[in-house]
Amino acid sequence: MAHNGLLIQYDWCTGCHACEVACKQEHNFSEGMVGIKVDEVVSTAPDKVYVDYMPYTTRFCDLCTERTKSGEQPACVKHCQATCITYGTITELAKLMEKQPRSSIFAPK
Amino acid sequence: MAKSKENIVLSTLWSAGCGSHGGCGCEIYVQDGKVTRVEGDKNHPFNQGRLCAKGLAISQYMYHPDRVLYPLKRVGERGEGKWQRITWDEAYDTIEKKLKDIRTKYGAESVIFCQGTGRDIGGPITFLMYAYGSPNWVQVGLAGHACYTPRLGAMFATQGQYSVADCSQFLEKRYDSPEWTPPKYIIMWAQNPAAGCHDGFYGHWIIDCMKRGSKLITIDPRATWFTTRSEVHLQNRPGTDGAIALGMLNVIINEGIYDKAFVEKWCYGFDELKERVQEYTPEKVEKISWVPADLIRKAARLYAKNKPSAIQWGEPVDAMPAGSVVAQAINHLWAITGNIDNPGGNVIARNSHGVTTYPFSSAELTKLYGADLVKKLNEKRIGANDYPMIKNFRGWVQPDVLINQLETGKPYPVKGAWIQTSNILGGQAADPRRHYNAMKKLDFIVYVDLFQNPTSMALADIFLPAATICEKESFRSWWQPLGVSVKAVNGVGEAKSDWDINLELAKRLATTPIKYNTVRELIDDRLKDGNTNFEKLKAKGCWEYPPEGHNTRPYYRYEKGLLRTDSKPGFETPSGKVELFSKRYEEWGLDPLPYYEEPKESPTASPDLAKKYPLILTTGRRSPVFFHSEHRMIPWLRELDPFPMCEINDKTAATLGIDNGDWVYIENTRGKVKMKAKVTPTSHPQVVTAPHGWWLPETDGKEPNLFSTWEYNINNLTSMGNQAKSGFGGTDYRSSLCRVHKIEGGKE
Ligand code: SF4
Ligand code: SF4
Ligand code: SF4
Numbered sequence: 111m112a113h114n115g116l117l118i119q120y121d122w123c124t125g126c127h128a129c130e131v132a133c134k135q136e137h138n139f140s141e142g143m144v145g146i147k148v149d150e151v152v153s154t155a156p157d158k159v160y161v162d163y164m165p166y167t168t169r170f171c172d173l174c175t176e177r178t179k180s181g182e183q184p185a186c187v188k189h190c191q192a193t194c195i196t197y198g199t200i201t202e203l204a205k206l207m208e209k210q211p212r213s214s215i216f217a218p219k
Numbered sequence: 220m221a222k223s224k225e226n227i228v229l230s231t232l233w234s235a236g237c238g239s240h241g242g243c244g245c246e247i248y249v250q251d252g253k254v255t256r257v258e259g260d261k262n263h264p265f266n267q268g269r270l271c272a273k274g275l276a277i278s279q280y281m282y283h284p285d286r287v288l289y290p291l292k293r294v295g296e297r298g299e300g301k302w303q304r305i306t307w308d309e310a311y312d313t314i315e316k317k318l319k320d321i322r323t324k325y326g327a328e329s330v331i332f333c334q335g336t337g338r339d340i341g342g343p344i345t346f347l348m349y350a351y352g353s354p355n356w357v358q359v360g361l362a363g364h365a366c367y368t369p370r371l372g373a374m375f376a377t378q379g380q381y382s383v384a385d386c387s388q389f390l391e392k393r394y395d396s397p398e399w400t401p402p403k404y405i406i407m408w409a410q411n412p413a414a415g416c417h418d419g420f421y422g423h424w425i426i427d428c429m430k431r432g433s434k435l436i437t438i439d440p441r442a443t444w445f446t447t448r449s450e451v452h453l454q455n456r457p458g459t460d461g462a463i464a465l466g467m468l469n470v471i472i473n474e475g476i477y478d479k480a481f482v483e484k485w486c487y488g489f490d491e492l493k494e495r496v497q498e499y500t501p502e503k504v505e506k507i508s509w510v511p512a513d514l515i516r517k518a519a520r521l522y523a524k525n526k527p528s529a530i531q532w533g534e535p536v537d538a539m540p541a542g543s544v545v546a547q548a549i550n551h552l553w554a555i556t557g558n559i560d561n562p563g564g565n566v567i568a569r570n571s572h573g574v575t576t577y578p579f580s581s582a583e584l585t586k587l588y589g590a591d592l593v594k595k596l597n598e599k600r601i602g603a604n605d606y607p608m609i610k611n612f613r614g615w616v617q618p619d620v621l622i623n624q625l626e627t628g629k630p631y632p633v634k635g636a637w638i639q640t641s642n643i644l645g646g647q648a649a650d651p652r653r654h655y656n657a658m659k660k661l662d663f664i665v666y667v668d669l670f671q672n673p674t675s676m677a678l679a680d681i682f683l684p685a686a687t688i689c690e691k692e693s694f695r696s697w698w699q700p701l702g703v704s705v706k707a708v709n710g711v712g713e714a715k716s717d718w719d720i721n722l723e724l725a726k727r728l729a730t731t732p733i734k735y736n737t738v739r740e741l742i743d744d745r746l747k748d749g750n751t752n753f754e755k756l757k758a759k760g761c762w763e764y765p766p767e768g769h770n771t772r773p774y775y776r777y778e779k780g781l782l783r784t785d786s787k788p789g790f791e792t793p794s795g796k797v798e799l800f801s802k803r804y805e806e807w808g809l810d811p812l813p814y815y816e817e818p819k820e821s822p823t824a825s826p827d828l829a830k831k832y833p834l835i836l837t838t839g840r841r842s843p844v845f846f847h848s849e850h851r852m853i854p855w856l857r858e859l860d861p862f863p864m865c866e867i868n869d870k871t872a873a874t875l876g877i878d879n880g881d882w883v884y885i886e887n888t889r890g891k892v893k894m895k896a897k898v899t900p901t902s903h904p905q906v907v908t909a910p911h912g913w914w915l916p917e918t919d920g921k922e923p924n925l926f927s928t929w930e931y932n933i934n935n936l937t938s939m940g941n942q943a944k945s946g947f948g949g950t951d952y953r954s955s956l957c958r959v960h961k962i963e964g965g966k967e
Contacts, residue, residue, distance in 0.1 A: 128270060
């Protein structure tokens, strides 16, 4: 069976945290548990300070098995306010990734 | 027992729950009479399936164990936290009696009607207030009325109507609409749009536009995700935005890169503006604002030479010294470049279909309540007689005048307060201690909200439990589209909607009979302006855009005679043009042209004070997971932003011996407030940035602690009485002086 995953174009991630709450709501996770996290990454060049955000999946991401079974998008994918997360097979995502710089693929399962 | 099937209810968000100004379309999942989750509605053009963190946490907000579910009456002293559950009948009877007594003894004007942020509350609160006969509609403690109204007032004076950056939100096909084009540049002026939907503008529309080619120019004292991606970042000294706007006008006018045809045909007072901006050379503005002159030139040229371009602005503009003047200067930027009501510019924004939910102008108030009533009420409206702009624009009390009146009882005493979804002491008010002292003396205070908070604990005599957006019917016409909110479940506990509560009390208190039996009748009556009704909108998925050719639909309405009441081409201003020299400002005794005013407290204005307090404090930094003082008790959200954090530059922190994560005091002449330090190069070396509205719901709510509001609420460092000449703007929320030091010997 094809392996699924998430492609995250992290350059578009604004750090709004919607994906994290979407995931918590979907799974009714208790404190400390969540399938995706977003970190702020600050880098400093001589003339400019850069602020980026880096979403990454955790051990609790089940790729929204319940939702995807019925053809729904994972909760984080649907609600990502910057529309920067794509769900699909790793093969498809790898193809997409070639055209999308500054992205990462997660295969949580 | 087997669970029944989930049912999905479509609705519109803009009230308690997610809390913000909203407009998101949502799917509310209901099972066995309970909301199980809330998701975005993919078919809703506003958010296209997305929701922010606050929207996704609505179910946790609704069923939170601390939510107040029944009417309460205070049985101990104010602040003792002793409450007794009562019935709605008892609550209504008590309120009716007390408010009638006050009206008989002191006049209806001695009761103030207090709201917080701009969501659907603006409709029901004005409805109840006018029924009762009071003119005093107020956001208590909001110094200089610094939240959108100064910007709205400036736009009303300048161009007759309001404008917002055009991200296709006025068209149902959104980004696919053939008549829309993305702005070439978007100036992000003093706002972090990623945090939510301020002023009804879904922040991530900016990202949508960036993906379609829009480039950014950002004016922000901090480095952010947006400044990182901006072609130009003007990292300015807080409070100097007015100088930057004037400097950009100087460049655009002197280099002749404005839209000459538009200015010639549609603007009034260009020569006067040209003369005025001469003194604001980029070099002079650099000295004021810290922004290099060449960057000001670059920003001005990119904006003016790339049409269409748009400006999206934030609340700090209102809070500037002379906020309505800063807003005027920024308005002039889009006016002289012809970026008005054009696709991808600053499109004229009118309430959808001409329906009024929340009155945004004097004209709407007059339409709903009649010219006679509005005129009569203006005579006693607090602050209206001191400030012609306050008197002639919308129907608000001037909050800095109110606090004096609360204290002195002059020209008449204030005896009662109806406070509805407004955490005055814990978030909204500058100098909350002063408001606490003044409001404690009132004879009678009704508080309508969903949770206890510092304000309800300190002040309420009767607490009425309000419903979240999922538990009520409401309607929304704030810009586009026209929408309804559908009741997915009954009020949790005995919670009732603001509209239900206020209609019931309006019936009991009105001096002339209320024509509506039910809220539905009222909503349908108001929706008549849009040729529709609640059920029709609901059947359509809860939203509708106005038809082609409607005067609330873009573009170029000034050419088509769709903006003026007399149907002539042009703008709804005295001259019929965009007034760069404002006749309305002149009529109101104000300078008709924009100018720069320095913050009262700054290294320039108060150098001696700056020796003792060398850092500039700017407050009100938004969190994407909270709205103002709300949501601190919601576990899914609090986990993401657990502490009040001030941002301080790494090099500055090093000289002060402050490490990342240390607890520090931010201190100025008005007091000190505790926060954790986030030590970061994103902060300017001379600027400290603090979030507002922090209180700790997990700590003791009773006095003197009041949920720790005195310790963590940054507004304890702000003051009242700095209002500008117009009465709008001129506060120290965004620019004052402070020092920061580590709290020795302990984490707390
Ligand atoms: S795919 Fe589902 S489980 Fe995984 S992070 Fe997204 S929402 Fe959470
Ligand atoms: S929802 Fe999207 S934009 Fe927001 S934090 Fe998550 S990945 Fe980033
Ligand atoms: S963006 Fe605004 S309306 Fe939408 S969910 Fe968030 S707070 Fe609510």
